Amino acid sequence: MRIRAEGLGWSARGRAIVEGITLEVASGETLGLIGPNGSGKSTLLKLFAGIAARARGSVSLDGTTLSGMSRRDIARRIAFVEQQAQTAEALSVRDAVELGRTPWLSPLAPFGAEDAAICQEALARVGMEAMANRSWTTLSGGERQRVHIARALAQRPQVMLLDEPTNHLDIHHQLSLLRLVSELPVTVVIALHDLNQALGCDRLAVMEGGRLAALGPPREVLTPERLARIFRVGARVLTDPADGATQFRFHCLEDQP
Amino acid sequence: MIRPATPVALIAHVALRGMAGVAVLLAAVLTGVILGETPLPWATVWAALANNLWGAGLPVDPIDQGIIWSYRVPRTLVAAGCGAGLALAGVVLQALVRNALADPYLLGVSAGASTGAVAVTIMGVGAGAIGISGGAFLGAALAFGLVAALARAAGGGPAHMVLAGIAGSQLFNALTSFFIAKSANAEQARGIMFWLLGNLSGVRWPDVTLALPVAVLGFFACLWHARALDAFSFGSDAASSLGIAVRRVQIVLIGAVTLMTATMVSLVGSIGFVGLVIPHAARFLVGPRHGRLIPAAALAGAVFLIAADVVSRMLIPGQVVPIGVVTALVGAPGFALILVRGRVRG
Ligand SMILES: Nc1ncnc2c1ncn2[C@@H]1O[C@H](COP(=O)(O)OP(=O)(O)O)[C@@H](O)[C@H]1O
Numbered sequence: 001m002r003i004r005a006e007g008l009g010w011s012a013r014g015r016a017i018v019e020g021i022t023l024e025v026a027s028g029e030t031l032g033l034i035g036p037n038g039s040g041k042s043t044l045l046k047l048f049a050g051i052a053a054r055a056r057g058s059v060s061l062d063g064t065t066l067s068g069m070s071r072r073d074i075a076r077r078i079a080f081v082e083q084q085a086q087t088a089e090a091l092s093v094r095d096a097v098e099l100g101r102t103p104w105l106s107p108l109a110p111f112g113a114e115d116a117a118i119c120q121e122a123l124a125r126v127g128m129e130a131m132a133n134r135s136w137t138t139l140s141g142g143e144r145q146r147v148h149i150a151r152a153l154a155q156r157p158q159v160m161l162l163d164e165p166t167n168h169l170d171i172h173h174q175l176s177l178l179r180l181v182s183e184l185p186v187t188v189v190i191a192l193h194d195l196n197q198a199l200g201c202d203r204l205a206v207m208e209g210g211r212l213a214a215l216g217p218p219r220e221v222l223t224p225e226r227l228a229r230i231f232r233v234g235a236r237v238l239t240d241p242a243d244g245a246t247q248f249r250f251h252c253l254e255d256q257p
Numbered sequence: 258m259i260r261p262a263t264p265v266a267l268i269a270h271v272a273l274r275g276m277a278g279v280a281v282l283l284a285a286v287l288t289g290v291i292l293g294e295t296p297l298p299w300a301t302v303w304a305a306l307a308n309n310l311w312g313a314g315l316p317v318d319p320i321d322q323g324i325i326w327s328y329r330v331p332r333t334l335v336a337a338g339c340g341a342g343l344a345l346a347g348v349v350l351q352a353l354v355r356n357a358l359a360d361p362y363l364l365g366v367s368a369g370a371s372t373g374a375v376a377v378t379i380m381g382v383g384a385g386a387i388g389i390s391g392g393a394f395l396g397a398a399l400a401f402g403l404v405a406a407l408a409r410a411a412g413g414g415p416a417h418m419v420l421a422g423i424a425g426s427q428l429f430n431a432l433t434s435f436f437i438a439k440s441a442n443a444e445q446a447r448g449i450m451f452w453l454l455g456n457l458s459g460v461r462w463p464d465v466t467l468a469l470p471v472a473v474l475g476f477f478a479c480l481w482h483a484r485a486l487d488a489f490s491f492g493s494d495a496a497s498s499l500g501i502a503v504r505r506v507q508i509v510l511i512g513a514v515t516l517m518t519a520t521m522v523s524l525v526g527s528i529g530f531v532g533l534v535i536p537h538a539a540r541f542l543v544g545p546r547h548g549r550l551i552p553a554a555a556l557a558g559a560v561f562l563i564a565a566d567v568v569s570r571m572l573i574p575g576q577v578v579p580i581g582v583v584t585a586l587v588g589a590p591g592f593a594l595i596l597v598r599g600r601v602r603g
């Protein structure tokens with residue numbers, strides 16, 4: 001499913017937090033969203049999800065604007081994993097994942113065997129089936145993050161919006177999550193902090209002060225000049241002799257190696 | 258958790274539990290009717306009920322029949338309706354505000370309802386039970402609106418809502434006292450003060466026809482939105498991205514809470530602790546999912562308030578203790594127990 005933003009903007013207390021974002025993500029594409037802290041990544045993802053109040057501009061899915069769709073219809077297409085979503089309720093892991101079925105259910109179409117199977121599969125995808133009956137409050141940060149991902153998968157979306165989903169994850173789960181995301185046949189917009197991980201995306205959007213500073217294939221976008229100006233780091237490209245893949249090695253701008 | 262696999266099994270499962278719930282409720286109502294200052298034998302109660310329900314024509318002392326049919330039955334039914342309504346109000350507020358402390362009492366809704374009811378009583382605006390209930394509804398809606406606006410201005414978090422609720426309660430309680438001091442005569446003031454602490458002695462049949470429909474309507478409104486309430490577990494943004502029309506659900510459910518609280522307060526005064534403790538007790542028994550929590554809380558609330566009313570009638574012979582005092586006496590230690598047990602289990 002193709003998702004398009006047209007002139008997206010959002011202000012808080014008279015200050016523009018995100019301004020003038022126009023971009024399109026093709027069906028099945030993975031767009032990485034990068035930028036320093038406070039550059040507006042989370043806000044932009046909320047705008048994409050259509051849940052920010054007083055938003056400017058429009059978002060459309062395959063040409064249909066979100067403002068013309070019901071919340072339920074949107075939730076059947078877009079799943080959103082927020083940066084921080086916590087609960088004090090004594091929900092179990094399975095309860096939390098089952099929330100993902102909400103847009104597909106109603107009082108007259110209750111949770112059934114098929115929904116249970118979808119949730120079970122989602123739990124398996126993030127390696128949480130063994131912990132299905134654990135209480136949310138007893139989970140570590142990384143386990144909670146994986147439950148959120150499973151909840152989003154249980155939503156069976158065609159677009160996934162993920163806000164720094166690799167935070168709190170150990171390296172094994174970071175890599176398996178990125179692999180899972182790239183294997184899913186869905187359109188993905190993913191905010192990332194690790195620029196080496198961002199190299200794996202199809203395209204990158206670089207945010208700076210709420211505006212889109214660059215958009216394109218990772219190696220074209222992540223030039224040493226741009227890394228120095230926006231991220232305030234120096235970077236050198238290293239090549240893995242085993243397969244020729246490249247990685248950045250970062251250093252402070254003050255100490256030139 | 259075991260889930261029925263087919264729709265037929267599901268319907269059977271729900272029907273069975275529904276009937277079990279209704280049976281428990283009926284047993285509680287009967288117990289409430291039998292027990293009282295003057296214990297009446299089971300046969301007399303049965304005869305009085307049979308005579309009035311289907312004209313059985315059994316021989317009963319007319320005084321006993323009057324006590325049972327005109328006094329104890331409506332009183333017990335109203336207690337059940339109030340208990341269920343206040344417990345449901347607590348469940349909904351705790352879910353929407355995402356704060357374990359939220360209940361109609363703490364958020365100022367009860368205080369607003371009292372102010373509205375007292376204003377109507379003293380100043381004679383409108384008349385009768387409907388006029389007082391209407392005043393209570395306006396007061397409750399006004400209080401909730403003010404509290405929500407204050408919480409939003411303060412930053413809009415779950416803690417702000419409770420803080421704003423405390424401010425709102427104080428304001429409306431002060432307004433109530435002001436109205437009483439300004440306009441009520443000594444006799445009126447005494448009556449109102451007694452009613453404010455919660456009191457079912459004045460309850461008659463017309464009150465039943467207000468309390469029960471409101472409780473039943475509120476129950477189904479809440480049950481219909483059970484899944485939406487679950488979706489609020491991770492906040493309103495998460496609910497929205499799960500396909501919940503957040504604004505509409507909030508308006509419908511807050512409307513239901515306001516209606517239930519206002520009706521119950523206008524009939525029996527402001528009874529604390531039911532809206533706070535019963536939802537936690539029910540959560541402790543059946544877990545946090547609202548599909549089970551809502552029926553469990555409604556039933557537990559109804560049974561609890563019937564029991565509290567019986568105790569309030571029997572505690573001191575010849576004297577009625579305000580039911581709010583009884584609910585607090587049981588509720589405070591009960592709440593402490595849930596807090597401690599909840600921590601041990603979590
Ligand atoms: N509700 C809000 N009110 C005021 N400022 C906000 C609000 N939400 C975000 N901001 C500000 O907007 C900027 C961008 O925030 P955010 O989108 O979370 O950035 P990022 O995710 O890139 O770190 C930050 O400076 C943040 O303080």
Ligand SMILES: [Mg+2]
Nearest residue numbers: 041042083163
């Ligand atoms: Mg962020």
